[in-house]
Amino acid sequence: MLENYLPILIFLAVGVVIGGAALAAGMLIGSRRPNAAKDSPYECGFEAFEDARMKFDVRYYLVAILFIIFDLEIAFLFPWAVVLDEIGLAGFAAMGIFLLILVVGFIYEWKKGALEWE
Amino acid sequence: MILDIYLVLFWLFSAVAVFAALRVITVRNPVHAVLFLVLTFFTCAALWMLLEAEFLAIVLVLVYVGAVMVLFLFVVMMLDINVAPVREGFIQYLPLAATVAVIVVVEMALVVGSKTFRPNQMAAPAPAAAGASNTEELGVLLYTKYLYHFEIAAAILLVAIIAAIALTMRKRPQTKYQNPAQQVQVRKQDRLKIIKMEPEK
Numbered sequence: 185m186l187e188n189y190l191p192i193l194i195f196l197a198v199g200v201v202i203g204g205a206a207l208a209a210g211m212l213i214g215s216r217r218p219n220a221a222k223d224s225p226y227e228c229g230f231e232a233f234e235d236a237r238m239k240f241d242v243r244y245y246l247v248a249i250l251f252i253i254f255d256l257e258i259a260f261l262f263p264w265a266v267v268l269d270e271i272g273l274a275g276f277a278a279m280g281i282f283l284l285i286l287v288v289g290f291i292y293e294w295k296k297g298a299l300e301w302e
Numbered sequence: 303m304i305l306d307i308y309l310v311l312f313w314l315f316s317a318v319a320v321f322a323a324l325r326v327i328t329v330r331n332p333v334h335a336v337l338f339l340v341l342t343f344f345t346c347a348a349l350w351m352l353l354e355a356e357f358l359a360i361v362l363v364l365v366y367v368g369a370v371m372v373l374f375l376f377v378v379m380m381l382d383i384n385v386a387p388v389r390e391g392f393i394q395y396l397p398l399a400a401t402v403a404v405i406v407v408v409e410m411a412l413v414v415g416s417k418t419f420r421p422n423q424m425a426a427p428a429p430a431a432a433g434a435s436n437t438e439e440l441g442v443l444l445y446t447k448y449l450y451h452f453e454i455a456a457a458i459l460l461v462a463i464i465a466a467i468a469l470t471m472r473k474r475p476q477t478k479y480q481n482p483a484q485q486v487q488v489r490k491q492d493r494l495k496i497i498k499m500e501p502e503k
Contacts, residue, residue: 186351193311196348242470243472244380245376245377246466248373249373249462251369252370253462253466260444263437263445266438267442270438278452285460293467298471
């Protein structure tokens, strides 16, 4: 069975070799003369206003969490779709209940305004 | 000969996984730590693939690397920390951390060393046939035998949705925004008043 995945392994190996070779070639052949001006952050010609790390709004995080939850839900749909013929009506109904429970959550977040950006 | 290749691949991926996991807790830059965690998940997916758990391996890459790690990276890059100071609070957290570490090591030793789980107690399962689909077998089990557990997963996801909203939702009363439904429903009578009056001289 694992023989089917040989192309992926070859792909990984080629990717590692090419990526490593490019980095190594740059390190070995390229000239490295760093100085303070070269290493400083570059912001379109003027001095940087502030550090790139600053506090962000927590709502980005909320959107990301909600995305991950529905991403997980989709992961359950794949094996279900593959075996739909074998599991019959019971499996179909089970997925219906599963989706119904999550639609409750979806309606909740919609009505609560978690998807609004204001 | 085939078996040897699998063994070599197992050692290779395990070595990378252990190395990357160690780097996660030793590098000073948190962004690099998250990237090493991504590498750990990738090699773990490869190990699962060697165990012929193909669907789970793909899900590990899709869900953990694709979503959870992106979220981690997102949060770490947004945090106000640059490079972690050397051993800040190292002594302070040492007792708790050491206790947890000892408990984990003892638990692992108990499991690995117990009579039921010793490698010679369990014969290696026969490799799956060339056409066998791991996704299909998983699906049949999940949607017939483990139906109830599957529905519980839905309830847990629902709890996660509600908890995430309850923890991070903030109403901002000072922000002004439009309500399109109200805007559309406005009638002329609500806004406009026509007053009859005598023309002034």
